[in-house]
Amino acid sequence: MSQHSAADPADNSALATVASRRDWWRDAVIYQVYPRSFADSNGDGMGDLEGVRSRLPYLRDLGVDAVWLSPFYASPQADAGYDVADYRAVDPMFGNLLDADALIRDAHELGLRIIVDLVPNHSSDQHEWFRRAVAEGPGSPLRDRYHFRPGKGVDGELPPNDWESIFGGPAWTQVEDGEWYLHLFAPEQPDFNWEHPAVGDEFRSILRFWLDMGVDGFRIDVAHGLVKADGLPDLGAHDQLKLLGNDVMPFFDQDGVHEIYREWREVLDEYANKKGPEGPSAEGRWWETGGRIFVAEAWTPTVERTANYVRPDELHQAFNFQYLSTEWDAAELRVVIDRTLDAMRPVNAPATWVLSNHDVTRHATRFANEPGLGTQIRLAGDRELGLRRARAASLLMLALPGSAYVYQGEELGLPDVVDLPDEVRQDPAFFRGAGQDGFRDGCRVPIPWTRSGSSYGFGEGGSWLPQPPEWADLSVEAQTGEPDSTLELYRTALAVRREQPNLGAGDSVEWLKAPEGVLAFRRGDFVCVANTTGEAVRIPAYGDVLIASGEVTVVDDEAKLPGDTTVWWATA
Structure with a gap:
């Protein structure tokens, strides 16, 4: 190689x-x-x-x-x-x-x-807003910044709907005064109500705080969970956790x-358009005009x-x-x-x-x-x-x-x-019986x-x-x-990757003919071949080997690519 x-x-x-x-x-x-x-x-x-x-x-x-x-x-x-x-x-x-x-x-x-x-999507139950909302009781304006609801049943003893927590169990917890609050994750993580304008105002302020920090x-x-369907409707008799990521849920991926x-x-x-304190930020302060990003x-x-x-x-x-x-x-x-x-x-x-x-x-x-x-x-x-x-x-x-x-x-x-x-595990899902496996500590x-x-x-x-x-x-x-x-x-x-002009940005690949179980594609003067099978395969030698995850043998115009191995070629 x-x-x-x-x-x-x-x-x-x-x-x-x-x-x-x-x-x-x-x-x-x-x-x-x-x-x-x-x-x-x-x-x-x-x-x-x-x-x-x-x-x-x-x-x-x-x-x-x-x-x-x-x-x-x-x-x-x-x-x-x-x-x-x-x-x-x-x-x-x-x-x-x-x-x-x-x-x-x-x-x-x-x-x-x-x-x-x-x-x-949610705060801690020790966030100042939530602590005050609980302390002030039903009717507190701060409760509108979360999802507080009366329960169902004769005495409100049942959760407001049938949603389940991602960590297992009901997605609702009852406070001492009888109302319930929504938490799609742990009970210590109450969901914000993004219909309330104060929530949006607060997070735009938080964005600016950290952007000002640099x-x-x-x-x-x-990112898909902030908006809930109007009325918080029941989901019905489904295995909710198996539906996650496979279907649009009333609490996930809402258009709002x-x-x-x-x-x-x-x-x-x-912030992307701001100028630095001494003229254009691009002069010695590349991070100020290089573009700030969101990742969902x-x-x-x-x-x-x-x-x-x-x-x-x-x-x-x-x-x-x-x-x-x-x-x-x-x-x-x-x-x-x-x-x-x-x-x-x-x-x-x-x-x-x-x-x-x-x-x-x-x-x-x-x-x-x-x-x-x-x-x-x-x-x-x-x-x-x-x-x-x-x-x-x-x-x-x-x-x-x-x-x-x-x-x-x-x-x-x-x-x-x-x-x-x-006894050393700390994943909250591990302690909740149902829900995720709770083995993320690994x-x-x-x-x-x-x-x-x-x-x-x-x-x-x-x-x-x-x-x-x-x-x-x-x-x-x-x-x-x-x-x-x-x-x-x-x-x-x-x-x-940094040095090759055909790697990095782009929106397409040119697929090449390859044996079954093998992926091969071209990007300009670059070719990648990945053998996902457990057996070695014969492939064309596309040029010079740039790097491979295993030992690649090249003889004349042919290469032997071991099983479960990827190779990069420079063809020019």
């Missing part, structure tokens, strides 16, 4: 030049940091913002364009920070606003953008959400419905969960790739590709198991097979037109930790940085979830400089 010589990753000027483009998000590689599990600066066993800041050079050298931070706001942590008590404050477990400011500034100096999580965008949690995002886009565009977490029945969120006057990107949930199968992958590109093209939005995040089993473990088990898997499976497929899937994803998301640790080939003791275990130490370099005081001892050999230290390691595969792939 030919060797690729990457440019010096410490050359900030090249990164800043790329990052300064207004349309940077169309081909960006965005790295998700789960702050509590990334790096711990003070030895308390919990990751924090200062820890993230200390590891920013690693992310620059990896070759990503932006960093998405999962919530670090003030929170009781009933759902790992997705229950926000104060949207303008940093939770002390993560630091303070000065730490956030320093992180954003350092990221910009390194040519990285910062995207923060925003949680507009953030480059927002990932919108449960789009008016909210059109208003938000106006706020973002104000929108679980919808189809990619066509997802495209509604990224129309020109709404959001910029939406996660492609249809791709994430597709099996490692050439035919299935081709269908979802085509449908995604076809859906995004009319609205002139980039496709996004993602394989793992903080809510699903890591793809190195998903692909280690038999197909059909979904995205929440409790079995370790065949570790070697899973890693081989994960490496191949990552190269395929990074070759597709549009933007790609990398979840922390996937560049190390980390599997899910499937054997965590029950993908949230702190990542390893060094071969040794109480937490393999995560921090000096252990880690909030136990790390397997075999992770020493998967650490950044162990893999750095090892040419066949997964970390070096990612580093090289991201460098090639």
Whole structure:
């Protein structure tokens, strides 16, 4: 296999030049940091913002364009920070606003953008609005900012409707005065009523607060859930949880959400057009005019419905969960790739590709198991097979037109930790019986940085979830400089992606003839071939091998591509 010589990753000027483009998000590689599990600066066993800041050079050298931070706001942590008590404050477990400011500034100096999580569907039950609403009782104006309702039954002892929580059980909880409030997730996460104007006013103010801090965008949690159907109608006798993502629900993907995002886009565009304090911001302050973005977490029945969120006057990107949930199968992958590109093209939005995040089993473990088990898997499976497929899937994803998301640790080939003791688990769904499997902690275990130490370099005081001892050999230290390691595969792939003019942005691929179980496509002078079968296949040698996830043998005009392997070719 030919060797690729990457440019010096410490050359900030090249990164800043790329990052300064207004349309940077169309081909960006965005790295998700789960702050509590990334790096711990003070030895308390919990990751924090200062820890993230200390590891920013690693992310620059990896070759990503932006960093998405999962919530670090003030929170009781009933759902790992997705229950926000104060949207303008940093939770002390993560630091303070000065730490956030320093992180954003350092990221910009390194040519990285910062995207923060925003949680507009619900607040914490410790949010000032909700606490006052409960204390003031029925008729309080603050109750109108949430969904309070009288119950059904003779004495109001039954929930107002039959909706179920995503975490299991009823989506309603009764307070002492007899009224019920809606929570699509945990009881500690009451849903906002977006029909109330104060809610919209508050969130536009929150957007401006963080934009003034210098953030480059927002990932919108449960972007599809803000608006509920009029009258909150019963859903009927269905297995509601199985319908999620497969059908339009009265509490998800309602058309009314789009008016909210059109208003938000106006706020973002104000900042995109601002000038810096010393003339045009483009002079030395690339992040101010390079374009701020919104990214939607929108679980919808189809990619066509997802495209509604990224129309020109709404959001910029939406996660492609249809791709994430597709099996490692050439035919299935081709269908979802085509449908995604076809859906995004009319609205002139980039496709996004993602394989793992903080809510699903890591793809190195998903692909280690038999197909059909979904995205929440409790079995370790065949570790070697899973890693081989994960490496191949990552190269395929990074070759597709549009933007790609990398979840922390996937560049190390980390599997899910499937054997965590029950007593250490913190996923709220784990304690609610029904609903999601509640095993998301397995993908949230702190990542390893060094071969040794109480937490393999995560921090000096252990880690909030136990790390397997075999992770020493998967650490950044162990893999750095090892040419066949997964970390070096990612580093090289991201460098090639940045340098190849035919990679990144775009809205189409040219499919090439390939053996059954193999995907092959051309993008200009670039060709990607992915073998999703377990057997080696013979394919044309399209040119020079840029990078491959396994050993590719080239003899004359033919190449032998091993099973579960992806290769990139330069044809010119």
